[in-house]
Amino acid sequence: MLYAFKIASRYLTASKAQTALLVLGVAVGVFIFIFMSALIGGLAEFIMARTAGDISHVTLQAEPVDPVLLHSFTGTTLLVQEPSTQKDALRDATNFLSLITDLPQVKAVSPQIAGSGVLRRGTKVAQVSIIGLEPGQESAILDLAGYMVGGDVQLRSGVVLLGKQLAEDLGLTLGQSVQVQSANGIDAALSVTGIYQIGAGGLDRRSIYVSLSTARTLFAMPQGLTRIEVKLFDLYAADAVTAHITALTGLPAKSWTEDGAQLLEALSAQAQTGYFLKTFAMITIIIGVASSILLSTYRRRPEIGIMRAMGASRRFVVLVFVLQGALIGLLGGLCGAAVGYLALLPFPTRDAFRSGTLPIDITQGSYGLAIALTFIGAVAASILPARAAARVDPVTAIGQ
Amino acid sequence: MTLLTVANLVKTFGSEQTETRVLRGLDLTLEKGQMAALLGPSGSGKSTLLTILGTLMQPTSGQHTMLGVDLTRASDADLTQFRNQHIGFVFQFHNLLPDFTALENVIFPTAIRDGRETAKARACGAELLIRMGLGERVHFPAANLSGGQKQRVAVARALMNAPELVLADEPTGNLDRASALQVMDLIGQINRDEGTTFLISTHDEKIASTCKRQIVVADGKVSG
Numbered sequence: 001m002l003y004a005f006k007i008a009s010r011y012l013t014a015s016k017a018q019t020a021l022l023v024l025g026v027a028v029g030v031f032i033f034i035f036m037s038a039l040i041g042g043l044a045e046f047i048m049a050r051t052a053g054d055i056s057h058v059t060l061q062a063e064p065v066d067p068v069l070l071h072s073f074t075g076t077t078l079l080v081q082e083p084s085t086q087k088d089a090l091r092d093a094t095n096f097l098s099l100i101t102d103l104p105q106v107k108a109v110s111p112q113i114a115g116s117g118v119l120r121r122g123t124k125v126a127q128v129s130i131i132g133l134e135p136g137q138e139s140a141i142l143d144l145a146g147y148m149v150g151g152d153v154q155l156r157s158g159v160v161l162l163g164k165q166l167a168e169d170l171g172l173t174l175g176q177s178v179q180v181q182s183a184n185g186i187d188a189a190l191s192v193t194g195i196y197q198i199g200a201g202g203l204d205r206r207s208i209y210v211s212l213s214t215a216r217t218l219f220a221m222p223q224g225l226t227r228i229e230v231k232l233f234d235l236y237a238a239d240a241v242t243a244h245i246t247a248l249t250g251l252p253a254k255s256w257t258e259d260g261a262q263l264l265e266a267l268s269a270q271a272q273t274g275y276f277l278k279t280f281a282m283i284t285i286i287i288g289v290a291s292s293i294l295l296s297t298y299r300r301r302p303e304i305g306i307m308r309a310m311g312a313s314r315r316f317v318v319l320v321f322v323l324q325g326a327l328i329g330l331l332g333g334l335c336g337a338a339v340g341y342l343a344l345l346p347f348p349t350r351d352a353f354r355s356g357t358l359p360i361d362i363t364q365g366s367y368g369l370a371i372a373l374t375f376i377g378a379v380a381a382s383i384l385p386a387r388a389a390a391r392v393d394p395v396t397a398i399g400q
Numbered sequence: 401m402t403l404l405t406v407a408n409l410v411k412t413f414g415s416e417q418t419e420t421r422v423l424r425g426l427d428l429t430l431e432k433g434q435m436a437a438l439l440g441p442s443g444s445g446k447s448t449l450l451t452i453l454g455t456l457m458q459p460t461s462g463q464h465t466m467l468g469v470d471l472t473r474a475s476d477a478d479l480t481q482f483r484n485q486h487i488g489f490v491f492q493f494h495n496l497l498p499d500f501t502a503l504e505n506v507i508f509p510t511a512i513r514d515g516r517e518t519a520k521a522r523a524c525g526a527e528l529l530i531r532m533g534l535g536e537r538v539h540f541p542a543a544n545l546s547g548g549q550k551q552r553v554a555v556a557r558a559l560m561n562a563p564e565l566v567l568a569d570e571p572t573g574n575l576d577r578a579s580a581l582q583v584m585d586l587i588g589q590i591n592r593d594e595g596t597t598f599l600i601s602t603h604d605e606k607i608a609s610t611c612k613r614q615i616v617v618a619d620g621k622v623s624g
Binding site (some may be wrong): 001010011014289303307310311316396 | 451454456457477480481483484485489495496497498499500507508512513514515516531546561564594604
């Protein structure tokens with residue numbers, strides 16, 4: 001093994017330019033592999049952050065209560081109920097908050113009271129969704145602080161945060177007062193202390209945020225919550241955590257994946273595109289190494305003949321050329337990974353991804369995998385030409 | 401004492417229609433310590449005989465025994481090992497490994513045997529090169545040596561594992577007269593000092609005359 005390694009490395013150093021070109025070819029393949037891994041991974045991260053990253057991963061919401069029959073009838077009964085704007089409450093939910101918060105997979109918990117209402121300013125009226133949040137936890141689920149374009153995200157009693165479009169529709173600016181009426185018919189005069197812009201028209205025009213205590217007043221809910229939103233460290237664990245929370249609390253919980261199946265499908269398709277591109281890069285590397293080893297064995301046929309005549313076994317000849325392939329794979333893998341890492345350094349980190357920049361995540365370069373696959377691929381690519389070389393008839397080879 | 405024996409050796413090439421019978425029942429015995437010249441016209445079967453004796457090729461039929469081992473029934477792996485330990489080769493075109501130094505070429509058979517280049521092998525190889533008059537060229541790349549120097553390196557390589565038999569196929573065929581005589585002097589000296597058996601294939605009668613025994617191959621058999 002040691003001597004075969006010496007011969008293999010000597011063959012590589014004997015023709016430095018050729019070896020350098022070969023290593024460069026492998027390194028380019030590895031660079032493409034790493035760049036694609038970082039790009040596909042970063043893109044997925046960016047899309048997730050912009051979609052599922054800003055939503056609740058597990059939502060606990062009271063189930064609608066079946067309408068109450070005021071009279072009992074015989075035979076078939078057709079029941080018609082007007083749609084209710086008031087949510088049914090999770091009456092004992094507050095008892096379970098600490099239980100949910102303590103789960104290791106849970107990043108943040110946001111107890112909420114939400115319902116519908118209207119916003120009035122003079123003659124202008126807008127129908128809105130009123131969301132009551134715990135002060136200090138305004139950005140627990142949706143990164144409201146990050147979307148603020150004016151004022152302060154801090155909620156307290158008597159203040160409201162509006163979307164930029166809604167503020168423009170009603171002609172509201174910071175510090176002005178606005179009249180809010182909930183679906184329960186309760187009015188409150190709130191002061192606009194913050195304006196946000198999420199970029200989604202619906203949220204910017206139809207949602208307003210108030211403190212939990214303000215929401216309790218507006219919806220006449222001295223106790224309980226209408227929903228609890230939970231954010232996880234790993235959003236792909238949502239289904240398992242949802243089941244766990246339901247078992248733990250008995251409350252009806254829903255995973256984001258129930259409504260986000262299309263997003264997951266798109267991300268899966270994107271990941272598969274990445275796999276294809278990476279596979280092609282790996283195939284290119286394998287073909288490159290195999291052809292170079294094949295060329296080397298042809299060029300060194302007389303030397304193979306001499307080795308065999310001097311008593312080198314077929315296994316030794318195979319080892320020499322497989323080690324040559326392995327060295328090329330290892331060098332190309334290391335060079336490609338190093339260049340790939342350096343080339344990705346100037347790109348912003350995943351926390352600094354912004355619209356308009358290429359979302360490349362340097363941490364998802366799969367460097368170790370790229371080096372390992374290149375090494376294994378190069379070894380595999382060398383086996384066939386090396387075996388063919390070992391079968392060379394020494395008499396014919398020496399005569400060449 | 402008998403070193404090797406071949407009996408009724410037959411070697412044919414090609415298929416039925418194009419079959420060429422190169423060796424036709426050849427018999428030969430070599431004693432230990434002999435220095436023999438193998439003579440004969442081109443196509444007489446000299447090179448084929450050397451190749452079979454060197455275990456690089458198996459005969460079509462017949463018996464080949466060396467050091468009491470029946471080599472006609474041995475596997476490729478066994479023949480390879482036997483070749484490494486008991487047989488040395490000197491080819492017409494030296495056939496050195498061009499990317500290695502003179503010393504690395506000389507110790508190649510030992511490194512193959514041991515799996516690595518040992519200090520003992522290096523010392524032994526350097527000593528052989530000094531004996532061949534190449535003390536100044538020990539670490540020279542083989543590709544930079546002259547024809548005569550390359551052939552002397554090849555002789556040193558053939559002797560490295562202290563083989564019982566050295567087969568030389570036209571070892572001076574590619575050298576000028578002075579270099580040829582120098583190589584033959586060295587071979588003769590080693591034969592006398594070490595008792596190594598040499599079988600040298602040559603067309604040159606002057607070279608053949610330096611050997612104690614002349615074996616003439618004609619029409620696939622040993623004549624006379």
